[in-house]
Amino acid sequence: MAIDFLARRAPGLGLTVLLTVPLAACDGPPDRTPTLSDADVKRGRQLVNDKGCVACHSFPDVQWPRGGLGPSLENFGRQGLIAGRLPNQPGVLVQFVRDAPAHLPGTAMPAIPMTDQEARDVTAYLLQLKPR
Amino acid sequence: MSPPTSSSSSLVEALRGWPPPVLDPAGPFSNTVSTLSWVLIGLVTLIFIGVCAAMWVALYGSAELRAKLGGERVVKWFGLIIPAGVLLVLLVWGLLMVRGLTTIQGDELRMRVSGNLYWWRVSYLDASGREVHADANELHIPAGRPVVVEMESEDVIHSFWVPRLGGKMDMIPGRTNRLKLQADEPGSYGGQCAEFCGGAHALMGFVVVAHAPADWQRWMDNRLKPPPTQLSVEALRGKQLFNEVGCAACHRVAGTDAQGIAGPDLTHIGSRQSLGAGILPNTRATLTGWIADSQAIKPNNRMPAYRSLTADELNALASYLEALK
Numbered sequence: 001m002a003i004d005f006l007a008r009r010a011p012g013l014g015l016t017v018l019l020t021v022p023l024a025a026c027d028g029p030p031d032r033t034p035t036l037s038d039a040d041v042k043r044g045r046q047l048v049n050d051k052g053c054v055a056c057h058s059f060p061d062v063q064w065p066r067g068g069l070g071p072s073l074e075n076f077g078r079q080g081l082i083a084g085r086l087p088n089q090p091g092v093l094v095q096f097v098r099d100a101p102a103h104l105p106g107t108a109m110p111a112i113p114m115t116d117q118e119a120r121d122v123t124a125y126l127l128q129l130k131p132r
Numbered sequence: 133m134s135p136p137t138s139s140s141s142s143l144v145e146a147l148r149g150w151p152p153p154v155l156d157p158a159g160p161f162s163n164t165v166s167t168l169s170w171v172l173i174g175l176v177t178l179i180f181i182g183v184c185a186a187m188w189v190a191l192y193g194s195a196e197l198r199a200k201l202g203g204e205r206v207v208k209w210f211g212l213i214i215p216a217g218v219l220l221v222l223l224v225w226g227l228l229m230v231r232g233l234t235t236i237q238g239d240e241l242r243m244r245v246s247g248n249l250y251w252w253r254v255s256y257l258d259a260s261g262r263e264v265h266a267d268a269n270e271l272h273i274p275a276g277r278p279v280v281v282e283m284e285s286e287d288v289i290h291s292f293w294v295p296r297l298g299g300k301m302d303m304i305p306g307r308t309n310r311l312k313l314q315a316d317e318p319g320s321y322g323g324q325c326a327e328f329c330g331g332a333h334a335l336m337g338f339v340v341v342a343h344a345p346a347d348w349q350r351w352m353d354n355r356l357k358p359p360p361t362q363l364s365v366e367a368l369r370g371k372q373l374f375n376e377v378g379c380a381a382c383h384r385v386a387g388t389d390a391q392g393i394a395g396p397d398l399t400h401i402g403s404r405q406s407l408g409a410g411i412l413p414n415t416r417a418t419l420t421g422w423i424a425d426s427q428a429i430k431p432n433n434r435m436p437a438y439r440s441l442t443a444d445e446l447n448a449l450a451s452y453l454e455a456l457k
Contacts, residue, residue: 052413055421055429065412067421068428068437069446108424108443110416110450 036090036124038117044125051112051122060131070109077129083107094123153295158321159314161278161298164229175218182210233299233312236280240312243271244282247290247303249329250336250433251396251409256352257282265355266384268396269409271340274348275318283309291327294340300326315342320405331432337410358387359399363455370452373445377438385456395435402456408433420450 045061048054054062056070071083082088082096083104092103098119100109114122155170157163189201200206242257256265273279283292285303292311293300301311315321325336343351363371371388374380379398380390386399396409404414408430412418422429424446425437441449 050413052415052418052421055412055418056424065429068425069421069439106443108420108446110420110447112415112417 036120036127039120039124041121041125041128043118044121044123047114047118047122048125051114051118053112053122056109060129073126073129074131075129077127088127090123090127093126094119097122097126153322156296158296158319159298159316161233161312161314162294162296164233165299168226168229171222175222230299234310236310236312237278240278240280241274242280242282243273244284245271245292245303247283247285247287247292247325247329249287250325250332250430252292252336252338253286253396265352266386266397267355267400268398269338269406270404271338272348272351273313273315273340273342274345275315275342277345278312278314281311281313283311288329289327290325290329290336292323293326294321294323296321297340302327313340315340318342318344318347322410324410332430335408335411335430335433337406339405339410341405355400359385359456364451366448367452367455370448370450373449374452377441377445377449379449382435398453398456400456402454416450416454419453420446423449423453 048059049062053059054065054067056067058066058068058072058074060074076088079088082093083100086092086096086103096103097112098114099111100107101111155166157166186201189197193201242259242261244255244257244263246253246255252269254267254269254271255263256267258264271281281292281301283301283303284307285305287305289305290303291300292303294313297313297315298311301309303309319342321340321342323338323340325333327333329336374383374385375389380388380392382392382395383398384391384393386397390398401414406412407414407418407422408426411430412422423438424441425439426433426435427437
């Protein structure tokens with residue numbers, strides 16, 4: 001797709017890209033970053049309640065409960081790091097929300113059973129959080 | 133059961149929960165209450181229409197009609213005889229109808245629920261009224277059979293209300309009230325304290341779980357067995373901490389050294405549907421949050437926040453409680 005695009009805009013560049021395409025196969029493992037295109041923020045908001053995240057964290061659009069054990073997530077969408085240690089990126093977050101102990105040994109945050117879809121929904125919800 | 137949530141409430145969202153539990157009876161005793169409500173709603177609607185018609189006549193009717201409306205006969209009939217008759221019929225019918233709510237045959241199962249700020253102590257009694265099994269915040273009943281629940285309070289006045297299974301019953305200190313409950317089908321039915329009792333009154337819920345009769349018997353037999361002794365290393369550490377950090381002073385776990393009775397019995401906390409008296413789903417996550425800072429979740433409940441516990445200690449305690457099925 002990107003090649004088509006470049007070929008149309010800049011024929012010369014397109015040719016260069018075309019010639020280097022075979023080399024792309026040598027370019028490390030395939031990108032497995034999960035896409036959030038099918039994730040639903042509203043479902044994520046509901047899950048944060050149902051899975052019990054609210055018992056430890058406070059969210060800008062949840063009036064009750066506003067748990068006190070974990071850090072506030074009011075501004076989470078603009079935070080650079082997860083728990084001050086991990087990069088706040090969708091691919092990391094989607095793993096972190098369902099299995100924090102694996103990524104952050106010694107944390108009090110338990111593994112929370114979730115399907116892939118649920119983890120994506122929660123991730124999408126968390127990434128758009130900003131204070132009201 | 134759905135714990136109270138705080139999602140923004142619009143009219144559409146409110147109607148999604150239609151019918152409200154009060155108008156959705158799941159047993160004979162709540163059925164009576166719903167029938168009475170519907171009859172009253174119907175009657176009030178009729179009267180409202182009648183009053184509107186009379187107002188229309190008074191404003192726009194012909195002189196002849198208006199004279200009739202103001203006449204002595206209309207006042208005598210519609211102002212005195214008909215209202216008195218309707219009220220009398222309603223009173224007699226209502227009293228006959230609710231008589232069944234309080235008559236006790238004596239062969240029903242006996243249970244006791246005592247209100248506390250802000251949770252419920254639950255006891256299952258034998259025929260002579262002796263406690264067979266102690267629990268909290270969740271009442272298990274067999275479906276299709278009436279249960280008599282004795283209502284008591286250990287501090288202030290509370291009111292026990294499971295809208296889908298029966299009417300409200302006050303819990304008054306120093307007094308024992310009795311309420312009959314019955315669920316026709318197995319399922320979970322949410323309940324709520326219905327008498328303002330203090331700051332966290334709105335967060336004082338509970339769950340009634342109805343089982344098929346055979347399942348209920350199995351459940352009870354299982355409950356009378358001692359708690360599990362096969363615990364993971366982490367849970368064993370939690371068991372030790374339970375005594376060391378002070379949980380055992382208020383909470384009881386049958387078959388262990390923990391014999392406190394000031395707070396809810398935790399012998400089977402791992403198998404409960406809800407946490408914090410019917411307000412949170414019971415998961416590892418909510419359990420951890422509750423242990424460390426229950427004050428943030430239910431302000432002014434009697435359990436202090438244990439913010440001094442380390443992550444390891446919290447994990448161990450949560451793991452232990454989770455194992456207490």
